[in-house]
Amino acid sequence: MTAVTERPRTTEAPLAPRAAPPRRRTSPERVAAGLTIVALLVASIVALRSVEIDPARMLQSWSNAERFFGRVGAIEFPPLAELLQLTALTLGLVICGTLLAAVLSVPVAVLAASNTTPGPVWRAAARFVTVLARAVPDVVLAMVFVLLFSLGTLPGILAIGLHSVGMISKLFADAIEQIDEGPRTAVRAAGGTRLQQFTAGVLPQVLPSWVATVLHRNDINLRGSVILGYVGVVGLGMEMSFAFKSLDYGLGLGYALVIFVLCVVMEIVSSSVRAAMLGVAPTGRGLGDRVVRRATRRRADGPSAAIVTETVGRAPAAPAAPAAPAAPAAPAAPTVDAMLRRPWDRTRVRNTSWGLIAGAVVVASVLVCDIAWSDLVTVWGGVPAVAVRFWPPSFGSYEASTMVAAMGETIAIALAATLLTLVASIVIGSLAARNVAPSRGMRSGMRLLLVGIRGVPEVILAIVLIVVTGLGTQAGTLALALGGIGLLGKLLADSFEEVPAGPERALAATGATRLQVYAGATLPQGLRALVGHSFYMLDTNIRAATLLGIVGAGGVGYYLLNASQGSNYGAVTAIVLMILVTVLAVEGLAMWMRKVLR
């Protein structure tokens, strides 16, 4: 990994005097970045030892688990009607929350994007909102809102809605910054106002990416809703937590299974919607890709081919022919009046159906949530009372050193999990990359594995692992490490597939083996992305590690839940502040690293 720091930057090349002997120049910042990476690697290895992952003990406890499962008996499910109702409620709540976040994110993103912001002050404020929303876990928000609203779906919707603004507005703003400025300039040149420039020049360009972002976030929120159940947000997650608390493990695992299936189904639905809408040319050989590809091809050489030949025939040929309306009688040339009615062609039918489906889903979600709108008005009276209970922060009956140690444990879990994920993802991600995999079957298999892993909510993984390995850091680390492979493995596979193919071909042409090509061309070119993705993973893991403690997987989350259930709200505030500082520090580190290594 340190090799990154040694690579000369091409942009620096012209600054160096030509005649000088080729001496590698490294800026102090890059040296610092390299040292940081080494330090983090060492810390991760130390952390890995500290979380006490012990295969021998795990095998031993596996027999425990077997006995345990024997005692639990068969996995049970609640009655079907109840299950369906709970599923609808969970889905509706998550969708409402995500939509709320999407709506709130639009103004934040417009203010935060460099090309639409009215000024640097606005931009800084918007960025601050983004970072803050991301840093406060939705579980903490849910704790507060459950206190305020006590019952119903509003706590969950608001918690998801406010927390998701962080990620959604960030990605919305990125999309705005990536637009082609041309169409917007065209609207400006035609005399359009700023708002018109946005709606006519910016919005149509970013819309597909925005919808994709919202769908993606919806997947994440569905997974996160499990843990919200532990702090009193209604839905499948809450029923599961009740089942486990009353030691009804069969029923609890039943709920876990239902949630897992729901997540996988949702992931498949949203990724196929994204693919269909973004018009991404499906290049894979999976079943879904094949279907999509065939469908799009049929559309491409459908009616439009006929029109092409027609227009070529009647194109105004030379300037000599002055505005002659005598088009050489194309069969049934359309008139303006006829064209006023938009034909129901394939595109229109498709767009309209998508619109209707989306509208129906939104309406159904709002209805199923049965939102107590009046609460939104009456709630403000309760705010001061609740605020007083959360302030000032204090550790209360806990020792400060215990809390710091718990936070340290959380960081150790995140570091160790990131390291494990990284090692596994390099192997799996490489084998899932088209240009590395030895065979198509291998690539498809690995991709399928990654999708499968991504579908499992980390909390479910943690709960199952707790059953197998017992309470503690080991379960949390393994849950994060396994869950992370789904994300990091996919990101790495995509990055490897995106490296320029030239060097690979050059090496292959010299007679290098497959492994040599990988080590000599693919890996070095993908290294920068690898470092970037790893930091993203660490960032994600720190956030997740604080929450996994809530289900008993070690770290500071356990105390967070205890404090809130013991109505020790000063301690909740203190712990949240601790988490905030850590998360912001890691985020800052990751940002600095991305800047230096760009």
Add this chain to the structure above:
Amino acid sequence: MTPHADPAETVVSLEGITKRFGSTVALDGASLSVRRGEVVVLLGLSGSGKSTLLRHVDGLERPTSGTVRVLGRDVTGLSGRALRELRSEVGFIFQQFELVPSLTVLENVLTGSLAAVRGPRLGLWSYGRAARAEALARLERVGLLERAYQRADTLSGGQQQRVAIARALMQRPQVLLADEPVASLDPESSDQVMALIREIAVDEGLTVICSLHQVDLALSWADRIVGLRHGAVVLDTETEGLSKAQVMEIYGRVATSTDQLAAIELELAGDAVR
């Protein structure tokens, strides 16, 4: 369509325009005056300041010094609604068309009427029937009526530029600016697009200022050629009775490097053989 009070009226007048971007000087005291109905070509190599000059006419850039008067108004002093009103009377055609690729052709044309409708518009149906009928008529004018409901990015480059022309016409402009309108097109589409602009200019009585870098095309197409070099006007002549050799000679002065001169001489020699 517009009242032609005085055919010799000056509609665009730039006086001593200097524009600096940081330390680079894009325009260096350029002056230009265009009468109503004239078809003028700005000729020059890339970087000579053609685009910057055009953008000043539409108030997209403000000069570092000098005055810009368009349609009787001092553009440098305009802002807000007055500036938008001026822009709506000046159509602009871009080298890269600048259509929104994911929208239908018709909706792209309709965006030309935004200044007239005020307020944001989302979707085809938000524009009203009259506007849609007018947009379709504009599309018919450029020969692309049957493409109205296709996505803009399914069209060829030449067709996209024709859509952009329809969009500019939707503004009901008095002046049409075109910034290298055919630089991204193949020769055949180029001819079509240039012919279309000329036809429309004549039909609608538009004043046209178009930047180009091809001498041939400029000579056969424009009433008047204005040569730019390093941001200054070095040539301003009617095309009537002008031979290509004469223009080439002047263009030699417009060109900057010996490489470009060599290329021009080669082209001249080729013409002689033909």
